[in-house]
Amino acid sequence: NAGVMQNPRHLVRRRGQEARLRCSPMKGHSHVYWYRQLPEEGLKFMVYLQKENIIDESGMPKERFSAEFPKEGPSILRIQQVVRGDSAAYFCASSPSGTNSYEQYFGPGTRLTVT
Amino acid sequence: DQQVKQNSPSLSVQEGRISILNCDYTNSMFDYFLWYKKYPAEGPTFLISISSIKDKNEDGRFTVFLNKSAKHLSLHIVPSQPGDSAVYFCAASAQTGANNLFFGTGTRLTVIP
Secondary structure: OOOOOOEEEEEOOHHHHOEEEEEOOOEEEEEEEEEEEEEOOOOEEEEEOOOOOEOOOOOOOOOOOOEEEOOOOOOOEEEOOOOOHHHHHHHEEEOOOOOOOOOEEEOOOOOEEEO | OOOOEOOOOOOOOOOOOEEEEEEOOOOOOOOEEEEEEEEOOOOOEEEEEEEOOOOOOOOEEEEHEEEEEEEEEEEEEOOOOHHOOEEEEEEEEEEOOOOOOOOOOOEEEEOOO
């Protein structure tokens, strides 16, 4: 029973490039969440998606960041024109539909480094 | 604005003794609280949770206590084991449609053999 999968685990981008982070939720889970952890800080919510729908993107920066969760395939967090301040660990979590969706299961994260 | 706070960045405890990790929150709309454990280079792992209708939840060596009037919760680990050494995050959620979690900044627990 595979857990939440994220790739790549490490991503290095130069300033101005695009970063694409992928997340495959646990089997049977239809809710996906993205969080960002800056150094020495806790995880900060970015966006919550269900299949083909963005439910809550209140934590997403207004520019350069976007997320999707298509009908087929993984969820993608896309950061355009990356800057040094985007360097962080990005975690994806999933939860099953229905009850107990508060209990989110996290992937291992993608560590983005912007040089 | 940090709505969930863990004021102790680190804690060291002798093996076999009790570890107590504390967490405070400011948002009275929070009604569900969770503790996650995180090892380096891994994602957080769900540990234990408590609903606001309870004041205690126990699972093996782990017990979470909730004091709603003080907006405070704590995680007790007894007896502590070296394998418990990790960063522990407290998280909270309000009953909204979004179910996003608000995390504290974490407490690094070191259990000394």
